[in-house]
Structure formats: structure tokens, C-alpha cells
Amino acid sequence: MTDLLNPVERTALLTAALRAAETSRHDRLYEDPYAARLAGEAGPELLAEVRDATFPPDRPRSLPSTPDYNAIRTRFFDDFLKNAAQDPAMTQVVLAPSGMDSRAYRIDWPGHIRYFEVDRPAVLAFKADRLQDVTPRVAHRTVAVDLTADDWEQRLVDAGYDASLPSTWLLEGLLYYIPEADTHRMLEHVAAVMAPGSRIAADLVNAAALTLPHMRGLLDVFAGWGCPWLFGSDEPEALFDRYGFGVEATQPGEPGADFGRWPDPVPPRHIKDVRRVFFIHGWRR
Template identity: 40%
Template sequence: MSLTGVGKTALGVAVIRAHESRRADRLFDDPYAQAFVDALPDAFPQTADTTGIGATFVAHAAIRTRFFDDYLLGAGCAQVVLLAAGLDTRAFRLSWPPGTGLFELDLPDVLAFKEKVLANATPRCARTVVCVDLRMDWTSALSEAGFDPGVKTAWLAEGLLTYLTADEARRLMTAVSELSAPGSTLALEHGSVPAQAWRLPAQYTSLWKGGLGDDAPEWFASHGWQVRFTAFSDVAISYARTISVEGGFLTLTRP
């Protein structure tokens, strides 16, 4: 089994999470990340001291993982949806409140690889996997899987929108808005970072399509969300880390 295109970028993030988990001052511990790396050992060349991925992106991915961990656990929602979940293992590694239902949405090949690697792992919440293409109709599959639009939900779009065109991103976020009960929350990254700043191979940055772009806060506000922006640099400082890129995170709330 192999991963290609956007699916392979999920494996790159697993490489970073495995690397971070080995640090003495780690921001989180993902005990499953290395298993994904071991399943496809030649996908990202590594040495003992580096992930083989641009250092700035490594720092960014570690910070965003911890930020979104904190966001999800602090959202106070019994229903959680991970859009383009990739090789995220939060269902297995975070201490969820009793009764939490978590839905993971992604492409079939990504989730098939993930399920094979995690076959013997036990989730710490009620986990449901939904195979969909988020560029197409995905809401029906989510509803059929047990999602309740009447329950406030914590949505996460980690590292997703940049891989979508503006039209695709608007359609996706419009659907999320329509499915979000009062009190629901949504978190994602915001801010344009030049591809060269990440020091990533062109085969991956060529997949970027821009998403909602710089107007994302205004778009969300016009669709009924309360918008909060937090700069990457401020989050990094709070975690005793540094990062030299612009941008940050949007944390949105449905009034």
C-alpha cells in the first residue's frame, strides 16, 4: 500500500509528529505516528537528527498540532468532526470527556492505510470513519454515519483549505456553516506563507490552490461566525518555541 499526492502529505505530517514525540520538550506525544512512518519507510528520507522536511514547516506543524489539541479539548462539544483527518490520531491519544463522538472524514485510500496501521489501537472516544471527497457531496455520508446537526460541534480543518480552490473552499465551509448548531466552533489556519519559506519539495507545494485566501475572516463573519485570530508567533511563544512566519489561526464560534 502507498500514498500519493495530498495523501502523502499526511504521511509527512506523521513524520513530524513522530519527530516531535521524541523530543524531551515535546509539545505533545503521538505514540502512533511512528507506526505510519514504519509502514512506508522510504516515503520521506530521514536521519537521526532531522525529519528530512523543511525546518520551518516542521516547527509550524508541531505548534499547530498542539494548538488544535488544546482547541478541541477546550471546545466543550460532545460532537467533533475532523475534516481531511489524514493520519491524525487524536481519537486515540487525547483524553476525551465521556460521551464524545468523533467523526474522521478523508479520502478512501488515506483512511484504508490508516485503519490498517491502527488495527490494534483502541480509540478513547466513539470514533466513526467516513470515506468522502470533501470537494464533492459529503454531508449525506456524514449524516448517514450518525452526525447530528442539532448538537453543537467542534470542527477542525487542519492543513486543508490550502489544497482547495476558492470555490471548493467556499462550498465546503458553507456546508459546515449549515450543519453547525448554535455554540459550534471551527478552527483552521489563516495567512499566506510563501512556498519557499516552508522549504518543501515542489511536488507538494504545487498542490496548493489557495483556499479562501486573505479574505477568510470577512467571509466567515458574513456567514454568521464570530471570528478570533491568533498569530502563529504568539502561540509559539506560549509554548516556549519560536517561528519566523506570518499568519496564524482562526478560531470561530457559531453564536
């Protein structure tokens, strides 16, 4: 079934392979017992390409450590979602896109949560096939739609989402794969179906991460797969503020986003021309 996934969709297999590798570590930051089956055979092959680019045998590493980054990102957003779900008034969680994520299956959710996974039909079909013998630990609904389609919000409502109630959204592994105009359109549409007091989280690179010469090795891997990184922002707070969100942008390695695993210095925000990744998290005003 992997042949039915387009290049961007296949990156979800890389994420699953990274989560499977993290789960095998004795010092793992989380445990994902379903990651290996979701990664299949293709996921480890993609991960091997990333490792070859990131950890060259003949010179020091100059690229960010993808395994450490992904482990921190997953744990950071795990904690964000679990914290949000503890609020009895927070009854809806939306993952858009959901990719090969297994949080609906590996996390114990409070009984008041309705959990929506939004992604393209091929992705959801692939995941359903791999997890056909596993029962979600939450009231779980899938919405098979392309997030660039004009009617995806209506499809979400048709699946039982109530835009008048608070919700928590996670846009993980999405924004750097879509053009800037699509990012703005995505945030505009998400904001339109989020009640005040709702929560949002996302990850995003800065603009320099798309152009710095020493990032070329990693960027070339993704471009070679047919899914280049297309968008980054040095002002993520302003980007989200434009659509009614009050957010913080935390970098891996900063307090709350380190977990003893980030191996590189974290340059202050005023320093220019350095690569950055942001974990964006906050509220709908």
C-alpha cells in the same frame, strides 16, 4: 498501501512524520505514540525533503521552520479540541479531513463525545490498517468520502452526526491545498450542518505565502509532489464571517500560539508582503 494514496493524501504521512519527530524530543509539546507507525517509511522521506529545503547547509534559513510550526499547530488544536469537549453540551467532534491524525487514540475524551473522522476511503483504509490493534478512546466513527463530493454531509449524518446539536469542527491541513472556490464551497457546506454555538478551527496561510520569492523552496517541494498550495487569504476573519462564523486568527508566535517554540518574528497584521500562517478559531453564530 502508500501507493494507493494520491499526492495530497500523502502529505498526511509528512504530518505523521513531523509528529513522530516531535514525540522524540525531550521538550516535546505533546506525545503521539502512534505517529511513527502512521508515517511508515514514506513519511520520513517526505520530511527529509522538507528539512533539506528549510535548513540548507550553506546559508541561513529563510523559510518558516516546518517542525516548529507543526508542533505548535498540533498543540494549539489539541488544546482547542480538549477545551471544547469539556462542555457537556458539546457532544460531537468532527475532523475533516482526518488524515493520519491519532487524537481519537492518544487523547482521553469525555464520555459524552462522539468523534467523527472524515476523509477519502484510501486514507481511512491506510490508517485502519496501521492502527488495527489500537482501540480508540472515544465513540469513534469514520466517514469515507471525498470532501469535494456533493453528498458528503449526508454521509456524515448517516454515520450518526446530528446537525441540530452543537459540534466542534477542525479543518486542519486542508484549505491551502484546495482552490479558492472549493474553500468557499467547503465553508458553506460545513456551516450548513453546524448548529449555532458550535465551534470551528482551521489553519490557513496568507496570499503572500503563495508568491513570495523566498517561499519558493518550500512551495516547490509541495508542487513537486503534485500538491501545490493553491489558496491563501489576508483576511481570514472576513472569509469565515461570510459563512456565519465569528473567529479570531492567531499567528504562530503570538500569545497562546508560541509554547516557547516559534523561532521567528511575528510581523503586525498591517505589514504587507510577508508570509503568515493563521490558526483560525471561533464559533458558529
